[in-house]
Amino acid sequence: MPSPFGIIERIFALTKNRWLSDLHWVRAGQQTRSQKTQAALLDAAETLFAEQGVEHTSVAAIARQAGCSVGAVYHHFRDKKAVLYALFTRLTDEIGATTQAAVDPNRWQGATIVDIVHGYLEFLLRTEQGKIAFKHLAMEYARQDDELREHFVALQAELDDGLTRLLLARRAEIAHPEPRIAIGFVLDQLSSMLAARANTSLAPTQLGSRPDKRFEREVLRSVSSYLQLATPAKEDVS
Amino acid sequence: MPSPFGIIERIFALTKNRWLSDLHWVRAGQQTRSQKTQAALLDAAETLFAEQGVEHTSVAAIARQAGCSVGAVYHHFRDKKAVLYALFTRLTDEIGATTQAAVDPNRWQGATIVDIVHGYLEFLLRTEQGKIAFKHLAMEYARQDDELREHFVALQAELDDGLTRLLLARRAEIAHPEPRIAIGFVLDQLSSMLAARANTSLAPTQLGSRPDKRFEREVLRSVSSYLQLATPAKEDVS
DNA sequence: ATTATCTATAGATCTATAGATAATGC
DNA sequence: ATTATCTATAGATCTATAGATAATGC
Numbered sequence: 001m002p003s004p005f006g007i008i009e010r011i012f013a014l015t016k017n018r019w020l021s022d023l024h025w026v027r028a029g030q031q032t033r034s035q036k037t038q039a040a041l042l043d044a045a046e047t048l049f050a051e052q053g054v055e056h057t058s059v060a061a062i063a064r065q066a067g068c069s070v071g072a073v074y075h076h077f078r079d080k081k082a083v084l085y086a087l088f089t090r091l092t093d094e095i096g097a098t099t100q101a102a103v104d105p106n107r108w109q110g111a112t113i114v115d116i117v118h119g120y121l122e123f124l125l126r127t128e129q130g131k132i133a134f135k136h137l138a139m140e141y142a143r144q145d146d147e148l149r150e151h152f153v154a155l156q157a158e159l160d161d162g163l164t165r166l167l168l169a170r171r172a173e174i175a176h177p178e179p180r181i182a183i184g185f186v187l188d189q190l191s192s193m194l195a196a197r198a199n200t201s202l203a204p205t206q207l208g209s210r211p212d213k214r215f216e217r218e219v220l221r222s223v224s225s226y227l228q229l230a231t232p233a234k235e236d237v238s
Numbered sequence: 239m240p241s242p243f244g245i246i247e248r249i250f251a252l253t254k255n256r257w258l259s260d261l262h263w264v265r266a267g268q269q270t271r272s273q274k275t276q277a278a279l280l281d282a283a284e285t286l287f288a289e290q291g292v293e294h295t296s297v298a299a300i301a302r303q304a305g306c307s308v309g310a311v312y313h314h315f316r317d318k319k320a321v322l323y324a325l326f327t328r329l330t331d332e333i334g335a336t337t338q339a340a341v342d343p344n345r346w347q348g349a350t351i352v353d354i355v356h357g358y359l360e361f362l363l364r365t366e367q368g369k370i371a372f373k374h375l376a377m378e379y380a381r382q383d384d385e386l387r388e389h390f391v392a393l394q395a396e397l398d399d400g401l402t403r404l405l406l407a408r409r410a411e412i413a414h415p416e417p418r419i420a421i422g423f424v425l426d427q428l429s430s431m432l433a434a435r436a437n438t439s440l441a442p443t444q445l446g447s448r449p450d451k452r453f454e455r456e457v458l459r460s461v462s463s464y465l466q467l468a469t470p471a472k473e474d475v476s
Numbered sequence: 477a478t479t480a481t482c483t484a485t486a487g488a489t490c491t492a493t494a495g496a497t498a499a500t501g502c
Numbered sequence: 503a504t505t506a507t508c509t510a511t512a513g514a515t516c517t518a519t520a521g522a523t524a525a526t527g528c
Contacts, residue, residue, distance in 0.1 A: 037481085055291075071482055072481055079518075149440065181452075185456045188431065189430075192431045221464065222464040225463040269501080271505095298491095309493085309507060310506075311492095312491090
C-alpha cells in the first residue's frame, strides 16, 4: 500500500477554466526545479509552436529548446496536446484578467466614447507581437476543437459585453438612430481591423504600411462619424 | 536511348503564376482518365485539407477519398506539397480572374461609390463557404512559405489597386479631407470585416448573429458617413 | 523516501518508391 | 508502345513508455 505522499496527484491544472476535461492534466510539481522545468517547457513550446506550427514541432524539439529531455516532458504533461492546452490556459487567463481590468466602469469615470475607443486601440496596438502570433495560432487550432473554440468565444463575449456596457452608458453621445446596433457594429469593426492588422505576414496593404498614429486617427474619425457623436453629455456618465 | 515520347515531361503546371519553382510540378496527363484522376485528387485534397488541416491529412486518405491508390497520387504529383501548391494555383487563378472582371471600369459605368461598395459586399458575402474555408487555410499555410505569401500579397494588391482606381475616379463624391487615405482606410475596413465574418467558427459575436442585409446596411452607412459622401457628381465618372 | 530527470527503444504512423499489372489510343 | 494504376514495403519520423540514475528536502 503506497503512502499518502506516494500517490501521484493528477490535478486539473487549469482550474480557473470551465473547459477542462480529464485529459488535460499537468503534474503539480513538488520541488522548486519542477516548476522551473515546467515553465521552461511552456516557453519553449510557445516559441516553437508560433514559429513552426504545432504539427511541425516535435516533442523532442520542445525538450531540446527547454534544455531537458523527452522524458521530462512526459513527466509533466500527459501528452503533446496537454502542453498546448496548458499554453491556452496561460494565454486565456492573461487575456481574461486584462479584459476584466479594462472594462471596469470605475476605470473610465468621466471618459467619452472617443476616449474609450482610443484606449482600446492604444492597448491592443501595443501588445507584444509574440503573444499575438501565438494567439493567432491558438485561434486557428481552436477551429478544430469544440472545447477551445467555446472558450475563445466566451472570452470574446466577455470583452464585447463589457465594452457594450461602457458605450451604452454613454448613449447620450450617440445620434445614430439605433445605438445598440451601432455599438455592436463598431465593436466588430474594431476587432476585425485589429485582428487583420495583427496578422503580420498577410496584413492588408494599406494598414500594414501605415503607422499606428495615422491608423488610430482614421479609426476615431470613422467611429465618430458613423455613430454621429455629439458633444459628450458628461452628466449621463455614471 | 529512350524515344522522344518516352521522356517524362515535367512541366510547370502553374505556368500562369510567377511563383513556381522547379519542385512544384504536376504531370501533364496524356489520357482522358489522367485528367479525371487528377481533378478527383485535387477535389479530395481540398476537402480533406479544409476539414482536418494539411498535416492531419495523409496521402493515403487523399487517395482513398479520390477513389484511387497512393501510387496514383505520386504518379501525378511530386509529393504532398505539390498537391497543395496545385490547389493554391486553382484557387488563386480563380480569384485573379474574378478580380480582373470585378474591377473593370467598364463594368461600373455610371455607378456611385455606394454602388461599388455594395457590389463588393454582395459578391463576397455570397461566395461559397467551402472556398472560403480553404482560402483561410491556404493563407494560414502561406505564413510559413515565402513564395505563397508573396503570391497572396500580390493578389490582394491587385484587388486593392483596382478598387482604389474605381473609387478615386469618383473622388468628387468624397468630402473627407484626404480622399486617398480615406479610400485606403475604407478598403482595409471592408476586407478586415469580410475576413472576420468569413471565419465561420470564430466570427465576432455581433457580426455572426446578424443577417447579411442588416450588416450590409450598416457597412454602407459607415462608409458613407466616414467618406462624407455627397450627391454623386455623375459627370465626373468616366 | 520521494520526486525529477535521463537514456534507450518499442510501436505506430506516414512518405515515397519499386516493380508488377491494367488500360489507352496511335 | 505508352501511360496510368495498383500492391507491397523500405526508410524515416515521431510519440509515448519502461527502467535506470540523479537530485531534493523531510
